[in-house]
Amino acid sequence: MLQRGLNWAAATLVGVFGFVWIGVVVFAAVEVSVWARIGQICFGAFLTGWALYKASLLLRRSEPKFVPRHRRVRARA
Numbered sequence: 001m002l003q004r005g006l007n008w009a010a011a012t013l014v015g016v017f018g019f020v021w022i023g024v025v026v027f028a029a030v031e032v033s034v035w036a037r038i039g040q041i042c043f044g045a046f047l048t049g050w051a052l053y054k055a056s057l058l059l060r061r062s063e064p065k066f067v068p069r070h071r072r073v074r075a076r077a
Contacts, residue, residue, distance in 0.1 A: 014054075018047030
């Protein structure tokens with residue numbers, strides 16, 4: 001449970017950071033070349049996209065993929 005909460009916190013933090021990064025590049029970086037702005041905006045978009053991808057994985061993963069069984073229990077044929 002704690003791991004899932006930390007995963008959500010990390011995805012949220014990265015997404016917000018990417019969004020703020022784009023805002024800083026667009027509004028505060030005035031003396032920067034156009035190519036540098038494009039590169040920085042792509043980086044911010046990558047971070048935001050990664051966070052959205054991880055959030056979609058966290059929403060999809062509701063069932064455990066591995067169900068442990070006792071060693072002595074054998075499947076019936």
